[in-house]
Amino acid sequence: xxxxxxxxxxxxxxxxxNKGTMFFTLIFPMIFLIIFGSVFxxxxxxxxxxxxxxxxxxxxxxxxxxxxxPWNLIFYESESDMDENRKDLDALVWIxxxxxxxxxxxxxxxxxxxxxxxxxxxxxxxxxKLNGVKDIVVVRERKIHAGGMDIRPFDYLxxxxxxxxxLSSGMFGVITLFSHYRELGVLRRFxxxxxxxxxxxxxxSFSKFILSLLxxxxxxxVSIFIFHGKYSMNLFLFIVTIISSTLGMMALGIxxxxxxxxxxxxxxxxxxxxxxMLFFSGVYFPITFLPPKLRILSFFMPARYVADAVxxxxxxxxxxxxxxxxxxxxxxITGSILLWVASEISLKPES
Amino acid sequence: xxxxLRFSLYLFLNDxxxxxxxxxxxxxxxxxxxxxxxxxxxxxxxxxxxTFRIGVVYEEKSTAFEKMxxxxxxxxxxxxxxxxxxxxxxxxxxxxxxxxxxxVDKNFDSSFTKAILLAKTKxxxxxxxxxxxxxxxxxxxxxxxxxxxILKTMEVEIWRSFGNFKDVKVESSLEEKTxxxxxAHYYFPAIVMMTIMSIGFFSIPYSIAEKRxxxxxxxLLVSPFGSGEFILxxxxxxxxALLISLTLLFSMGMLFYRVPKVILSSQFILxxxxxxxxxxMIGLMIVSLVKRISTISIISNSLFQAMxxxxxxxFNVLNMSWGIRWFVYINPATYILxxxxxxxxxxxxxxxxxxxxxAWLVLSILIVTLNFKRVMGVE
Numbered sequence: 001x002x003x004x005x006x007x008x009x010x011x012x013x014x015x016x017x018n019k020g021t022m023f024f025t026l027i028f029p030m031i032f033l034i035i036f037g038s039v040f041x042x043x044x045x046x047x048x049x050x051x052x053x054x055x056x057x058x059x060x061x062x063x064x065x066x067x068x069x070p071w072n073l074i075f076y077e078s079e080s081d082m083d084e085n086r087k088d089l090d091a092l093v094w095i096x097x098x099x100x101x102x103x104x105x106x107x108x109x110x111x112x113x114x115x116x117x118x119x120x121x122x123x124x125x126x127x128x129k130l131n132g133v134k135d136i137v138v139v140r141e142r143k144i145h146a147g148g149m150d151i152r153p154f155d156y157l158x159x160x161x162x163x164x165x166x167l168s169s170g171m172f173g174v175i176t177l178f179s180h181y182r183e184l185g186v187l188r189r190f191x192x193x194x195x196x197x198x199x200x201x202x203x204x205s206f207s208k209f210i211l212s213l214l215x216x217x218x219x220x221x222v223s224i225f226i227f228h229g230k231y232s233m234n235l236f237l238f239i240v241t242i243i244s245s246t247l248g249m250m251a252l253g254i255x256x257x258x259x260x261x262x263x264x265x266x267x268x269x270x271x272x273x274x275x276x277m278l279f280f281s282g283v284y285f286p287i288t289f290l291p292p293k294l295r296i297l298s299f300f301m302p303a304r305y306v307a308d309a310v311x312x313x314x315x316x317x318x319x320x321x322x323x324x325x326x327x328x329x330x331x332x333i334t335g336s337i338l339l340w341v342a343s344e345i346s347l348k349p350e351s
Numbered sequence: 352x353x354x355x356l357r358f359s360l361y362l363f364l365n366d367x368x369x370x371x372x373x374x375x376x377x378x379x380x381x382x383x384x385x386x387x388x389x390x391x392x393x394x395x396x397x398x399x400x401x402t403f404r405i406g407v408v409y410e411e412k413s414t415a416f417e418k419m420x421x422x423x424x425x426x427x428x429x430x431x432x433x434x435x436x437x438x439x440x441x442x443x444x445x446x447x448x449x450x451x452x453x454x455v456d457k458n459f460d461s462s463f464t465k466a467i468l469l470a471k472t473k474x475x476x477x478x479x480x481x482x483x484x485x486x487x488x489x490x491x492x493x494x495x496x497x498x499x500x501i502l503k504t505m506e507v508e509i510w511r512s513f514g515n516f517k518d519v520k521v522e523s524s525l526e527e528k529t530x531x532x533x534x535a536h537y538y539f540p541a542i543v544m545m546t547i548m549s550i551g552f553f554s555i556p557y558s559i560a561e562k563r564x565x566x567x568x569x570x571l572l573v574s575p576f577g578s579g580e581f582i583l584x585x586x587x588x589x590x591x592a593l594l595i596s597l598t599l600l601f602s603m604g605m606l607f608y609r610v611p612k613v614i615l616s617s618q619f620i621l622x623x624x625x626x627x628x629x630x631x632m633i634g635l636m637i638v639s640l641v642k643r644i645s646t647i648s649i650i651s652n653s654l655f656q657a658m659x660x661x662x663x664x665x666f667n668v669l670n671m672s673w674g675i676r677w678f679v680y681i682n683p684a685t686y687i688l689x690x691x692x693x694x695x696x697x698x699x700x701x702x703x704x705x706x707x708x709x710a711w712l713v714l715s716i717l718i719v720t721l722n723f724k725r726v727m728g729v730e
Contacts, residue, residue: 038675156487286490318445
């Protein structure tokens, strides 16, 4: 027990004294949080504004003003007036009786989607007006909040960012530490010391858990104070999720460190894994938007499950208790087995 | 000159050929990222990849609504699942297994028939349909908007079936320059910029800082090979790396994604050279201000991520709050990328593309000149 305590203390001190480790564990995820928080905190439509220039008759103008969406309609008296301002417009629309001409100027992916949606809404509106179509179906929008709280898309995204940061700090932290220990010959010294393998693994894991928890709480604090995030955290389940996911990713980090002799190679492979996870885990882009074949890949991404579990523990998503414990148990068991294997390999006496 | 070229080649072999990580980040990672981005976003703009999972709850069998959604069932974009109980469907919606739930009332058929019959009279009857969605999930909000649009289109179709319906003809076109909006083309300049920034923020400062820590730069100062020649060799070596990297990227773009030949135009190439020059100087500026590699790594990583994500690379950041938008406007990458995209035919967001990049160039040259001794590790 005492060797575990000493090792955990020593490894934790080593981590907090290492500028690089501290930066990549605590500050780097924060940079992502602030960037993504600032970009997405306006909501999915929020600040988006599509400037559409329109030339049409007076009576149509009033109807067009009822169009709901992120479009900012700018009415012009003549085509030449609109032409003079075309540089600042996302689309130019000419309406004359039953014919409509639309010139789209997509500036990015979201603009293109909004412009297509605008075209569809405009056609429906004009046909309804022209034919005196009365409403038959009235659509009533019913908002449901998966976690029971009224939250914004940003809060939901943030939970995913926290999950990614837990995963990256677990994986990269261990790779950096292992490479560092190997370079300094610390692992070799452990081999000839009476330190038990289990104490080494537990000490390493414990120091990482503390750092991961610290990082997660700082991120949540920042999101609450800067971005006014709303959470209803279940502290116990949150800690369980952090421990199990950190353990799982640490194991992956150790496997990479042991598989590649060069620390840079291990870092590169870890970076590829993280990049793939960023895009295919549903944190930044919904999984249903991925090509069908790539959607299968998302099932193998630990980040997908950790993000779901973190959202659940923060009260942002619904999940069955069975599912939650299944995710955590899989991470805990896989992580423990891989860590045990890793300790056997790394602390095996040299022949 | 011969000495510089020979030393550049030596540095190139050392930094990029012998060191796998150097070649990986500059030569291969841009290709991998481009492949990932095009796989994900390639079909989104045209709506090819998207699948909306729609749950329809029939409180009672509804022939009318079933007929309305029957033609959607064959569409790849919709995955329609039927439910008898609303709670069951809402549970699936909350657990992210559905994107939207449509609730069809038990009296839907009779109300719908009455509403259609009364539609042609002066009386009015409407049939409510509830759409449940989770606003915090982007895909759910989008699915709700799509379903709403479809229902409104169906309403118009019903009126069309009455006869004497005046159609509105919509003639839609894309601006001449961007006939077909292609995500693979749109992201191409972003990957080019990312490669330039990787060299500026990582390759150049790390290469010099490593030699500085090993005291090689000091040894160079007492050799006939001067410090200016050393810096020039470092920059030349990285220009060579960029040339190889961009050759691979251009080949991939043109062969697999049919990126237009305009990327080979002098205007496009000149912007790349300008970008490389600016980021080489920024890299030198970092190494002139910071001593230790670990600190360089921290500063480079922070600036790289901030300039990339706040440079309009992957999403529009020009409509953010001014608290952070100022960074977008002082970021040289925003302007260079905007100009590169403009050259490819996409609309530019900004007007003056030279002021900010040149300001960075002048500032970094000034700082490097003032701190030149620190670049070489002599203080």
